[in-house]
Amino acid sequence: MSKHHSELSLSEVHESVDTTASHKPKWRRILAFFGPAYLVSVGYMDPGNWATDLAGGSRFGYSLLWVLLMSNLMALLLQSLASRLGIVRHKDLAQANREAYPRGINFILYLLAEIAIAATDLAEVVGMAIGLQLLFGLPLMYGVLITVLDTFLLMLLQRFGMRRLEAFVIGLIFIIAMSFFIQLMVARPDIKEVATGFVPRLENDAALYIAIGIIGATVMPHNLYLHSALVQTRKFKNTGDGIKKALKYNFWDSAVALNMAFLVNAAILILAATVFFKTGRTDVAEIKQAYELLPGRLGSEITSKLFAVALIAAGQSSTVTGTLAGQIIMEGYLKLRINPLVRRLLTRLIAIIPAVLVIAFYGEGEINQLLILSQVVLSMQLGFAIIPLIHFVSDKKTMGQFAITTTTKVAAWLITAVLLYLNSKMVADEISAFFTADVSLFWKLIVITGTAGLIVLLGYTIYYPFSKRSKRASSSPVHPEPAQLDLSDGLRSHDVIAIAVDFGKNDSRLIAQALKQGSPATKFVLIHIVESVAARFNNKEIKDQESKTDKIYLDNYAKQIRQHGFKVVWELGYGSASREIPGIVKRLNASLLVMGAHGHKAIKDFIYGSTINNVRHNVKIPILIINNDEHPVSRSE
Template sequence: MASPGETGAASAELTTPDLGRSLPEVHRSVAVPNAGGFLRKFMVFLGPGYLVAVGYMDPGNWATALAGGSAFGYTLLSVALLSSLMAILLQALCTRIGIATGRDLAQLCRERFPRPVAVPLWIMAETAICATDLAELIGTAIALELLFGIPLLYGVVLTALDAFLILWLQHKGVRWVEALIFGLITLILACFVGQLAIAHPVWGEVLQGYLPQASVVTDSQQLYIAMSIIGATVMPHNLYLHTALVQSRAIGPDVAAKREAIRYAALDSSLALTLALVINSAILITAAATFHASGRTEVAEIQDAHRLMAPLLGSALAASLFAVALLLSGINSTVTATLAGQVVMEGFLRLRLSPVLRRLVTRLIAIVPAVAVTWIYGEGGTAQLLILSQVILSLQLPFAVVPLMMFAADRRRLGPLVAPGWQLAVGWAIALLIIVLNLKLILDFVLGN
């Protein structure tokens, strides 16, 4: 229970005059009813979690899940589960600090840290967004090639046109964006339900795969894929994005209204991330049941997976569903990565660019390595580049998680809305685990493992 002094300090903090809105196009654009039952209020808060969940099922996740499932069977399902549980807690903390302070994570970093700290954090965040965009670019280009026969190099360039989709969506309003994202996620889930029905996995082995095994840490190959799964699941840019998206709801200024909003927003993100876990698991399970079970343990390229799926499963439908789901994932991820880039740039630099210009700049940065790898190595290099992009995300993750935990524990600024002790304890344990695993990964690399 907070003391009167703490409550007063919190009230002063929570009503601080606005110094710059996060995602100004949608800020407080969704009205919150003052009365009504649980379902009516929850439906108002339903949406931001699904925009965040998109990042947990992007083409980068596909590459890591395919590589992990084909090489190690169901073993890395435990990593997918652990990563999702970590993400659920971290995203819940994002909703808390976004609603409690009225600031997003990038704004808080700029305001609370000295410039020599804030600038490197901004660089790390931008690096993570470029790595994310690289994965989305390659995944979408591959899907265009599989479905329409468009050469990979041309597909890479064509993906830059998605900037205009972002512009159109933002003019329609945040609820339109959320509805489109939810619809695409539903279609992706339907595709994988169909694939699982065709693949016939051994469900007893699937359940056993969710139990942690020591080989994930002791085997350097498994650790590399495991870290890419963590990077692909707990994505740094999503922590920035979620703190901004929750401010699209016109929440009351009092502590009670904010506490209620935190509860609904956390439930929204938890349900959305659970759905993302189901989809990520489905990708890995499909790879394990289709490739690992038939002795194809080296399948990492998305194109190879698509080509082998029909003959191994005896169904052309499985391959078609695979390609359609990949394209939908790429389109979905495009929306959220662009919004995250806007949050990071405006929050750290107070620099506002049009969504189209911002998208084109980020996409051009990502196009360079994608075109170079495709030109030199052809399709054979895309899988390694996809997995590497997700490992980069894992290496960047502590630079977003540690500030998040610092703000979630700041009683002086959050007052009665400070995160509960158990959430802080688990959150710091997650941060420590990510740092230790990253150090182990770097050590393995240095030692040549």
């Protein structure tokens, strides 16, 4: 875990896709812009959508199709605003919030964003587990626990670059779309009846609850953070014309990808309405129940298998984008970077725990309620992402000529008002039901306090950007004024320089670079660690051939260095290098450690270990790292 000082969003893939290469045909340069919105769109068709779409279709027929269409139009506008922020200001939404709001408010906004990520991941966990159970007959508890394994998927995909990651996700989207296309071909819905579903109406409060769930499943807060960062993976000319072109092509990208997501969601709702509602089964609200009933209703076993395959593909594609969104939120708000694998494991464990508890104490029958609840939670988080976003893209000081027009601003605020109204009505109904139940006064006070706190926070996020304090803060630099430099200690040459050698072909470069850091008065210490199994247990008592040979090699190195007029001694350690090297460095009171980078990545780090990363956390002196085939690459403390 470390403080992340880069101002680049997703710095490891920032501007990694070049859209300016003049040697490529124009159509290829245009296609280079396409991709980010497809990663965003999978969040609009993840397993969380399925529960609300199935419930809406089976209970109310085609009548909630207009909610899906409205949600898609909302999503298209809001995602285009998120991409505009990233393209024009080169900031993601989390970074922009960190600059605009006070630290305390930012931390609360960060926690709410993390809750949204956890709710999203909960839907993915449950959906994947259900898909595995339907396809392979695996118990739901085992399926939930197995989803931990997909934490390694993003690590593997990122190794192949952004375009291949996007291609993988697009492939999963194609599987989902084709699965439902085939099912609809078999179901044969009446097109005229389907068209009536686009007339706005809500039959009762139950329809409203499902409609809010659909909106929560469609317009997802973490996607706004994600999109504002993903557009920055494209390298384009940072001129007026270059930005206009990027905005245009990214809008096309969003329109195509989100309309595809709309068609998938509509297909699920239409399938449920045709197969269940039309035949009198208005009680089908669970994915597992739909899977079991499909063969009997459609007369084909293959349709249910396609349903399960699409469910797994939806969960797997969403897990990739959820991880990226979590990274963006943590780095943007806290400037904190942790190992992506650790980040993914933490997110996944937070999602698994409630699923495991529900299955263990209430049984598999209640798992579908978790899916619907996760979407309602997402819907309640929307205001805290949308309101700051609208403020940022409306600000002419930071957006210049690319600030949104008055018409767009009115549409954005109208969408926000609709969402806030729906959410507040749902919350009021839920609180009313909660207070009529037999609940202790303590929990009633908790609910009242939490609700009041959210209302105050929402009002503050709306008000603060208009305040004089915000205007003063926005004119200040991103970083505070640095302290006066104190170079007196840094100008002294090192008294003791430790050099970790491994008797490889790169030792010459390593030692040469180390010698450049000292002076005739510097004492150099050569360090090598015997890491055999015997050495780990016997330490200095070991007298094997490897130890004897290593001593000869170290002595030979020392003699050659002395011939050039340098003072040098050597130390042989035994056991774990990541533990022994810091121990020797501290004992000798070294002021600089020079090490070579072995160049292992990904899975090789698990096999061979990551010595440098472990050593740097256990020493308090600078470390000079020499790459295998380059000059010094970094110095850290």
